[in-house]
Amino acid sequence: xxxxxxxxxxxxxxxxxxxxxxxxxxxxxxxxxxxxxxxxxxxxxxxxxxxxxxxxxxxxxxxxxxxxxxxxxxxxxxxxxxxxxxxxxxxxxxxxxxxxxxxxxxxxxxxxxxxxxxxxxxxxxxxxxxxxxxxxxxxxxxxxxxxxxxxxxxxxxxxxxxxxxxxxxxxxxxxxxxxxxxxxxxxxxxxxxxxxxxxxxxxxxxxxxxxxxxxxxxxxxxxxxxxxxxxxxxxxxxxxxxxxxxxxxxxxxxxxxxxxxxxxxxxxxxxxxxxxxxxxxxxxxxxxxxxx
Amino acid sequence: xxxxxxxxxxxxxxxxxxxxxxxxxxxxxxxxxxxxxxxxxxxxxxxxxxxxxxxxxxxxxxxxxxxxxxxxxxxxxxxxxxxxxxxxxxxxxxxxxxxxxxxxxxxxxxxxxxxxxxxxxxxxxxxxxxxxxxxxxxxxxxxxxxxxxxxxxxxxxxxxxxxxxxxxxxxxxxxxxxxxxxxxxxxxxxxxxxxxxxxxxxxxxxxxxxxxxxxxxxxxxxxxxxxxxxxxxxxxxxxxxxxxxxxxxxxxxxxxxxxxxxxxxxxxxxxxxxxxxxxxxxxxxxxxxxxxxxxxxxxxxxxxxxxxxxxxxxxxxxxxxxxxxxxxxxxxxxxxxxxxxxxxxxxxxxxxxxxxxxxxxxxxxxxxxxxxxxxxxxxxxxxxxxxxxxxxxxxxxxxxxxxxxxxxxxxxxxxxxxxxxxxxxxxxxxxxxxxxxx
Numbered sequence: 022x023x024x025x026x027x028x029x030x031x032x033x034x035x036x037x038x039x040x041x042x043x044x045x046x047x048x049x050x051x052x053x054x055x056x057x058x059x060x061x062x063x064x065x066x067x068x069x070x071x072x073x074x075x076x077x078x079x080x081x082x083x084x085x086x087x088x089x090x091x092x093x094x095x096x097x098x099x100x101x102x103x104x105x106x107x108x109x110x111x112x113x114x115x116x117x118x119x120x121x122x123x124x125x126x127x128x129x130x131x132x133x134x135x136x137x138x139x140x141x142x143x144x145x146x147x148x149x150x151x152x153x154x155x156x157x158x159x160x161x162x163x164x165x166x167x168x169x170x171x172x173x174x175x176x177x178x179x180x181x182x183x184x185x186x187x188x189x190x191x192x193x194x195x196x197x198x199x200x201x202x203x204x205x206x207x208x209x210x211x212x213x214x215x216x217x218x219x220x221x222x223x224x225x226x227x228x229x230x231x232x233x234x235x236x237x238x239x240x241x242x243x244x245x246x247x248x249x250x251x252x253x254x255x256x257x258x259x260x261x262x263x264x265x266x267x268x269x270x271x272x273x274x275x276x277x278x279x280x281x282x283x284x285x286x287x288x289x290x291x292x293x294x295x296x297x298x299x300x301x302x303x304x305x306x307x308x309x310x311x312x313x
Numbered sequence: 314x315x316x317x318x319x320x321x322x323x324x325x326x327x328x329x330x331x332x333x334x335x336x337x338x339x340x341x342x343x344x345x346x347x348x349x350x351x352x353x354x355x356x357x358x359x360x361x362x363x364x365x366x367x368x369x370x371x372x373x374x375x376x377x378x379x380x381x382x383x384x385x386x387x388x389x390x391x392x393x394x395x396x397x398x399x400x401x402x403x404x405x406x407x408x409x410x411x412x413x414x415x416x417x418x419x420x421x422x423x424x425x426x427x428x429x430x431x432x433x434x435x436x437x438x439x440x441x442x443x444x445x446x447x448x449x450x451x452x453x454x455x456x457x458x459x460x461x462x463x464x465x466x467x468x469x470x471x472x473x474x475x476x477x478x479x480x481x482x483x484x485x486x487x488x489x490x491x492x493x494x495x496x497x498x499x500x501x502x503x504x505x506x507x508x509x510x511x512x513x514x515x516x517x518x519x520x521x522x523x524x525x526x527x528x529x530x531x532x533x534x535x536x537x538x539x540x541x542x543x544x545x546x547x548x549x550x551x552x553x554x555x556x557x558x559x560x561x562x563x564x565x566x567x568x569x570x571x572x573x574x575x576x577x578x579x580x581x582x583x584x585x586x587x588x589x590x591x592x593x594x595x596x597x598x599x600x601x602x603x604x605x606x607x608x609x610x611x612x613x614x615x616x617x618x619x620x621x622x623x624x625x626x627x628x629x630x631x632x633x634x635x636x637x638x639x640x641x642x643x644x645x646x647x648x649x650x651x652x653x654x655x656x657x658x659x660x661x662x663x664x665x666x667x668x669x670x671x672x673x674x675x676x677x678x679x680x681x682x683x684x685x686x687x688x689x690x691x692x693x694x695x696x697x698x699x700x701x702x703x704x705x706x707x708x709x710x711x712x713x714x715x716x717x718x719x720x721x722x723x724x725x726x727x728x729x730x731x732x733x734x735x736x737x738x739x740x741x742x743x744x745x746x747x748x749x750x751x
Contacts, residue, residue, distance in 0.1 A: 064749050066413040067392045086738075152563075152571040170564035171723045260565060261719035278381045279709040280388070280409060281745070 058286035065280040077287035098245035109192030134190035138251030173264025199233040370637035405707035427639030439690040443701035453623040459586035469579035473497035478602035517699035529703035540732040585686035601682030705746025
């Protein structure tokens with residue numbers, strides 16, 4: 022089967038060329054520039070540029086707010102990835118059982134994915150606004166004073182909820198597809214062996230879902246690290262007191278708002294290394310336990 | 314915002330069209346700005362009126378997003394040699410622009426080299442002072458400037474039996490107590506733009522330094538001082554007031570405004586340019602009063618300082634473009650254009666003549682309270698503490714201060730500790746700026 026293709030050395034490259042060009046121009050080139058920038062101190066207009074060695078990295082790594090952002094990012098990412106995946110799995114299992122009107126349920130569950138992160142942020146902001154929000158008002162009646170503009174923990178909880186809500190749909194689609202691919206014969210055999218629904222799920226369905234779950238774990242971590250920017254920016258803008266400033270948000274604040282290119286580039290390089298390392302760990306250790 | 318985008322792209326298309334029609338005779342001047350919504354429409358109109366008034370130049374305004382986006386785009390475009398001729402930069406970006414000596418043309422030099430009438434004395438010192446060098450030369454043309462004032466809910470005040478807004482913080486405390494104790498409102502006072510109102514303007518009005526070296530006007534070696542002045546007592550006062558309901562923190566930027574609109578807070582300190590918004594959102598009778606001063610610190614209020622943005626001219630223009638920009642600035646400074654902009658937007662006029670014209674037209678009589686801001690900034694000659702702020706990395710410093718205030722109001726740190734930490738972190742940024750701009 023593969024024999025006719027072995028002589029084609031150029032064709033695969035030609036076919037991949039458009040995609041490679043995009044990756045080179047939009048990923049590798051900016052990344053290399055960020056790496057270069059990280060070693061220079063420069064004013065905003067680029068009028069003076071001075072080689073700074075590792076000074077930018079030293080400054081970043083001796084900054085207490087950087088570690089605060091790192092801690093926030095870890096809590097945030099873990100909560101978002103686990104929350105979005107477990108809720109999606111629960112919903113997918115339930116939607117898989119629905120016989121009547123299944124299509125309607127599924128469409129509704131997929132909807133949030135079509136909402137832009139910033140819009141999702143604004144929706145949640147309306148619900149939880151300390152003065153005007155519906156949910157914050159209801160919480161007030163229950164005796165819970167909701168003020169995410171002053172309470173860091175509440176602010177973090179709010180951006181986590183908004184981010185989970187947004188990502189849940191994506192996970193739901195994949196889990197549902199994976200559930201439907203579980204061979205009925207295996208489940209039927211288990212029923213004959215008198216395995217209950219709980220046992221059937223954990224011993225048959227769940228292991229068969231593991232490739233999907235692994236894929237989603239990687240995707241959700243990337244999502245939590247990078248794509249939640251719009252949500253955070255609209256809901257809390259990194260506040261109060263830096264309680265919702267994640268690493269990506271800090272890169273934006275220092276580079277884009279503060280015009281401190283060197284420090285911002287150094288942070289991006291560190292972030293690249295961190296996410297790269299995390300993905301490597303996931304592939305190295307977690308993937309072993311995945312059953313394809 | 315979308316509408317402004319559409320309009321501005323439509324403007325570009327139209328400008329391109331007319332440019333082609335009249336061949337090379339017409340010089341195009343690009344103006345990048347950050348005015349969305351209704352303000353963006355007004356910017357379009359000002360440019361269109363200027364274009365109609367003469368036929369040598371076409372000013373093309375382009376909406377580039379919010380202030381920081383506009384600034385970043387302009388800097389990136391300048392580095393790629395594709396910068397606009399004029400760019401609107403917010404007041405906290407002033408030090409960065411000033412330090413970029415090779416990248417900008419100071420307005421006073423531009424006006425002197427061009428064939429236009431330019432009288433620096435015609436401008437209001439409290440407005441232009443923010444944008445002049447130590448010798449008093451204007452570096453950028455103030456465009457939209459505002460200053461914080463006190464807005465009050467007349468109905469709640471009447472319910473509490475408070476006749477008028479007192480002039481000092483001490484008396485204000487008693488008035489707020491009455492409001493809360495009488496049950497007229499659950500919260501006395503809130504503020505928008507916390508650092509700008511409660512630290513920067515408090516320092517100016519009460520003539521205490523926000524930073525050393527005349528708030529940075531005299532050099533980049535300025536360091537923050539607000540943790541050693543009456544500001545500490547002031548923040549302490551606000552935390553005390555927070556406990557008994559006299560004060561409530563409502564977030565950064567304009568986030569606190571709903572507390573005032575909803576009648577939760579009887580008073581709000583906010584930008585004079587919010588007037589139109591408040592009028593639209595408040596379904597009660599409201600009034601405008603000056604910001605109070607601290608009777609324990611000064612005997613009389615100093616002028617307050619401005620916020621907003623100014624227009625900078627980027628370097629690299631040929632003579633025709635320079636002349637065009639100068640003529641546009643001259644047009645923009647005329648009393649008619651300024652008075653119209655001031656009345657439409659609530660931003661301060663930049664010349665005395667425009668303020669006088671507005672008064673003559675009966676605008677202040679018709680809209681009581683709109684003259685409070687102008688009276689407040691023209692109260693006396695600006696001192697070293699009330700000329701404005703010229704600090705590098707001011708965007709982040711303001712962010713740090715707001716973060717510290719949030720920690721203080723959340724009860725995590727004491728006012729002194731919170732302000733000390735903010736000053737220490739802010740000073741690191743100032744040192745960095747000093748090193749980068751030696």
